[in-house]
Amino acid sequence: MSGAAKLNPVLAPSDLPYGLPDFASISDDDFLPAYGTALAEHLTEVEAIAASADAPTFGNTIAALEASGRALARANGIFFNLEGPDTNPQRAEIAQELAVRLTEHGNAITMNPQLFARIADLYDRRADLGLNEAQTRLLEQRYRDAVRAGAALDDAGQAQMREISGRLATLTTEFGQHLLDDTNASAVHFDDAAALDGLSPSEIAAAGRAAADAGRDGYLIALELPTSQASVAKLTDPAARRRVFDASIHRCARDNEFDTRAVIVEIVTLRARRAALLGYASHAEYVIAEATAPTPDAVAAMLTELATAATQAGKAELARLTERAGHPLTAADVTYYLAADQRAQAASGPGRAAANAVDITDFENYCELDAVLHDGVFAAAGTLYGLTFTARDDLAGYHPDVRVWEVFRDGEGIGLFLGDFYARPSKRGGAWMNNIVDQSAQLGTAPIVVNVLNLTKPEPGQHCLVSFDQLTTLFHEFGHAIHGLLSKVDYVSQSGTSVPRDFVEFPSQVNEMWALHPDVVGGYARHHETGEQAPAALIDAVRASTATESAHSTLEYLAAAALDLAWHRLAEDEIPTDVLAFEAQALADAGLASDLIPPRYRSTYFNHVFGGGYSSAYYSYIWSEVLDAETEQWFLTGGGLDRDLGRAFADAVLEKGDSVDPVAAHAAMLGHAAQITPLLARRGLVVAGQ
Structure with missing residues (x-):
């Protein structure tokens, strides 16, 4: 790293454990100068690799590329772990600028003709280079990445690719920012606490605090990212339920500055154009070519199979809920009565007398966040993988709410885990895992992993109680964290969760x-x-x-997955201009159109697809669940929470990242390829004709 870089706190080496950035020393004004330095340094490093007079080898080309760009990786690890969970207007502007600059930078590298010639030469000779499996996979991935970025196109084609990728970077960033702004603006205001009957005292207090923070009297119910809202499942007042639900489903679909419909049309058009330039029939084909699923048709067939079964179950479920309600239902009512039905079924289970009926909503009182973390999430990881977590109150995260733990495996320090659990207006919705630093033996780096959730922050002196859905999310996201923390690979591009998109959700689902x-x-x-x-x-x-x-949960998920696939199987000349009309037709064509069960995400707020990295890949959750359901049975039949089983799972999957074929490694662990039957049983589905 140059002397100039050391002057910038973003790029200055950290003396903190594991290279944790000194966030307190960094201001937003530091980022653009840091990126100016880091981008230039990386380009100089790559140009030296490309212009080398030595014949290409794996070491002087592929491994050298892996070792390059450390300053840029550091800047990315810091900035993009701020921009998502703690944005502000300046960071939003920086993100827009970086979206284009980073895309242009990536194009300059992947389309460098000298570099591509070296990579292509190695690719053609890969069988004769004496490479191990990880090295072969890395070389093949580098070659495919370059081709898919346009390196094999002529000058005119490359110019189009640069234009498309730059514009897409701007649009996807814009989509996410519009969604955050409109989600905040769409928070539902109530004057009277009586309208919030059904919410817990802590939830009502949080709504009051949210209103006060916004300079208003009364109460504000903030919206969550999906269509279904946890508050709707609890509010006893039908009018209150409808207000919150309607605010959710109309996000970013009104004629205002947050409307994303034109952005969606342009994104889909450009993705289809890029796919055609590269010889693919659609963006879905372009994406799934790098996934574990064989083709878009195979994905569509699986979704259809599941939709047929789920629709039958859904009709019976809606009939039962309508009978329980005693009146026709609205979509907001379905969420509420579904929760009531689940409570009633649990309370009146086999052998349970009416006098001993159990109210499962009371479970939340036994799920205090710190207890769940230390005695649940961390404890399970300890039993399975030999992990222990030591609070590092001497280390600071990027926000006062962020907590830091040092992670040990069998007594040896392996990295840091950061938990950012509470919602705030500056944080985008949902929950996710990210890395500040990726593990790599080549680089000598240990992982620094972040889990981000959106729990309601308790009042001072009160406890944060976790609902069952939030409990599941906590275990799920920690599954991603374990995947990153246990990584034991040589090359950073293969570290932890750097696996095919339709495999990455598998370890996190297992942890649930x-x-x-x-x-x-x-x-x-x-x-x-x-x-x-x-x-x-x-x-x-x-x-x-x-x-x-x-069935409701399955159907709303399948509707979103089908919607994603429908948008991205279009050719450029098939792109509609009316987003909502296309959405309605796509759902009808998939047999998933329902006024009572809308998709988990409607197009206008489908951030996974139009603002994140899941375009043509939202199916990956259910695709990964096939592996997960098989693995759950493998654990349970083998003894459950068992260290030997945990060691075998870590060795086969968690430690390997993308250094091996992940699906083949999983099949070898099971002794057979995963089948769909355990998944169907878990979801209570019977496929028609079976």
């Missing part, structure tokens, strides 16, 4: 299985006031209520 495992739930499920253990009947009832997914 421990949330209610008897050896885990008994550790954390204690009443937040009395410390008493959760009654066995309550835990049994919660477990019974979650034994299978509701």
